[in-house]
Amino acid sequence: MSQPRIALDVSFAKLVGIGVGVYASNIWAALTPLLGDRLVPVCSKFARPPRGARRTFRERLDTLMRDLWWHQAGVTVAARRCGAQLLHLPAGVGPVAGRFPAVTTIHDVMPIRFAPMFRPWYRRYAGFVMPRLARRARAVITVSQTAKQEIAEEFGLAPERISVIPHGVDPAFRPLLPGDPRVPDVRRRYELPEAFVLAVGSIEPRKNLERLLQAISLLRTRPGTRDVTLVHSGPEGWHVDHVAERVRQLGLSGAARFLGYTPAADLQVLYGLARAFVYPSLWEAFGLPVIEAMACGCPVVTSGLSSLPEIAGDAALFVDPHSADDIARGVAAVWEDGARRAVLVQKGLARVRDFTWARAARATIAVYEAALA
Incomplete structure (x- = not known):
């Protein structure tokens, strides 16, 4: 009997310099040698710049809300097509409806608890999606005990449904050697x-x-x-x-x-x-x-x-x-x-x-x- 396949949503892995992007790209890289072809990266059809072009941070923000709403349907369709039995949503956002089995990583509840610090459209999106996704997911991953406590309180989740898995640090971050050119x-x-x-x-x-x-x-x-x-x-x-x-x-x-x-x-x-x-x-x-x-x-x-x-x-x-x-x-x-x-x-x-x-x-x-x- 073949082992179940895991679809990993890598839609956010291209967001360089942003926490969810760092997490998505690094967990993808670390899971790949352990799971082999059981791990299938999937991606919703986010708006992309021409090949070789770079978008500024503000240009990414301009299209992000539209991308996020498309994301609701796109990753589930992609997971089904690749024959996966489980979908991992590593950015705390994703499909809030349907029955496809999912695990989600919720990094924090700041857009809800500290709403004035975020743009109004993102507060509305996160306030709608995050609690629904947390409640429908089979399991929730977060990155610290502090975040676990706040997620449990905010969304009414039993603490045992939330696993704390801290980030790693890229091995490229190490002390400089003398004479580094x-x-x-x-x-x-x-x-x-x-x-x-x-x-x-x-x-x-x-x-x-x-x-x-x-x-x-x-x-x-x-x-x-x-x-x-x-x-x-x-x-x-x-x-x-x-x-x-x-x-x-x-x-x-x-x-x-x-x-x-x-x-x-x-x-x-x-x-x-x-x-x-x-x-x-x-x-x-x-x-x-x-x-x-x-x-x-x-x-x-x-x-x-x-x-x-x-x-x-x-x-x-x-x-x-x-x-x-x-x-x-x-x-x-x-x-x-x-x-x-x-x-x-x-x-x-x-x-x-x-x-x-x-x-x-x-x-x-x-x-x-x-x-x-």
């Missing part, structure tokens, strides 16, 4: 200062960039941190105009550089060059950049809220993300103290050994098997 090239292309703190993520309200900028402004008035410069890597998002205005108001045009989306190879170098990585997010289900930074040997200053203490363990310096003064305190402590940086680097490198995509894939297969039983 990419370093001078990255410094030149991005016009990097000699020393800087790095922030990573899309420009949106929950990433708390305006308060981080205020903290940088405070630091630049104090002895010992007058030369602190912020470098930010990540797509524009929908909060970019507010952040740009805040940079102007604080007089930080020469002290805050926004690079836009950077490829993973460049991002690894940025982590390796930064004196500290700062991530004062107001809410995260996981916070993948935290473990990427640790894997690259970069000391981490992050928020003490949501899942971030759970993910970072004792390998980060925690701050109150609602206080610019406290964010400044945390950055200054790492900026000025080489011994503290060294301790955080070593703790971070030890911590990330717990996060691998191979481990995530094995745990995901266990969920598939239970859902098919």
